[in-house]
Amino acid sequence: MLKIKTILGTLAAITLLPPTNQLSVKANPTSSENSTPTEQPKSIYQQAKEELPEDLYALYRILERIARANKLDEKPWRIVIVPKYNINAFATDVNLIAIYNGLLDQLAGDASAIACVVAHEMGHHTEKHIALAPVEKVALIEQIQQETEQEVLAEKQDAQTEATGMSIGGSAARVFGGRAGRVGGAVLGNASRQRLKASQEKINEIVAQKTEELEQTLAEEGRKREFEADEVGYLYSAKAGFEPEGCLRAMKVLGQTPSAEFDTTHPAVPKRIEALKDLMVKFPATSLAEEGKALISETKPLTYDLSKDGASLRVNSSRGGSSADDVERLFDN
Template structure:
């Protein structure tokens, strides 16, 4: 199995404590066993295999060309104003009613169709989807996945394996297939980011979306809505399992809103719209 080699560096990470690299976003020293090139290699490999496996299992991927083109353009715009604009950013649209989005290291992003609904969705308009994409791109730039893999053994990251199925309840065959795919790759896609990483991705993501000409107030709106909706029994597949809502999160976003709004006001993208 091709992904096995990933396990070895993760294990070896425990033996190496001096793997300091510089964070492209903060300029601070961080511990990461992997190089940026390895982020791209791991992410590309897992992304390609996940999409291929989903298609093999009959899960529709990228069949809505219009929406895919829209997402691609948004990811291109946000990636271009990020700290690592040269990464091979790519987005896949997984067409099930799961409410989630996720990123693999190196710039590969998956968005589930269920995330976005103009009336009832957690995400309702283009600024709001930009907030989600920018948050994922922020995780990629800050290299949170491979940092987490460095900190922990990969088996810990497999915690959610197989549980990403509960929400795809309109088609049982798709739900089962999704579960199968994520037993294989969940460790890469669904990193349980630390609270610190989440707050950092919120802060950085809000700045990225603003620079790309999307209204950063949308980020606050999503998490206020999420906080109102919180029921305590969300399925493990939902965005709430990987991105817990909370008033602290909303407050953190509000605290950074003035600087993001300033970036939004002067965004070159916004002026040309």
């Protein structure tokens, strides 16, 4: 995974987004119950279209719709375009979704395919894949070390016993002096050093083997999580009313680049396409879209701001993006 700080640094430097003061859509903190759903959409979307770069505007509209159609608007999301021609996207940090402009270029004109990618990455966040992975790896590595130490403990103790013997041999050599004493101590010392060396080699061997097993397990877990994110991505984007085939089209584009998101932690694209087709039969897109439409009609368009990270677009929660406005809403004097 790329270091997000590096990406944000790069982005801040090349200023993909206009300066903060130009991104001035105000939060809309009034609760959804006392307003009509169609009250403001045009003005917010219109303003977004005018002030955001086209790709970012599209991503805002896509993410905003997916969030509302899936009750994922209780907290803000962040989205950023990484200015590099990679056919890839990823989820990282806190609710941040990053999309390479290579992928946007290849999916140009296909909002449903982009929506499926965005929804897949949102799925990695909602399924807690981001938070779990590093913690699990640290825990597993600790476990390996502990187990290995226990396994070789007996041999280590043997070797240490001999090492103690070596020092006795050494003392004997000093006490008795002469050639015999020195030779006896040296022989015993060599033997115990050999045992210690062998013991250390065994530890290294076991750790190497177990680490390899761990990598395999993590890769397997990674593949499982990709299928989960694919499933969630399909459900989220279909609920938001995007074309379900968009997921298949996105897969085909991803499949053209074996070096993209597809390391050992990702399943093969044909398998992912098959799984998606099964899902489409199991959960028809038309009924999902109906469900999502009902949820969207109960909510209002989400506003946006430049995130305090200085580089990504923050799509605000249903509470809006201004705490100041919220205080004023709560207390008017």
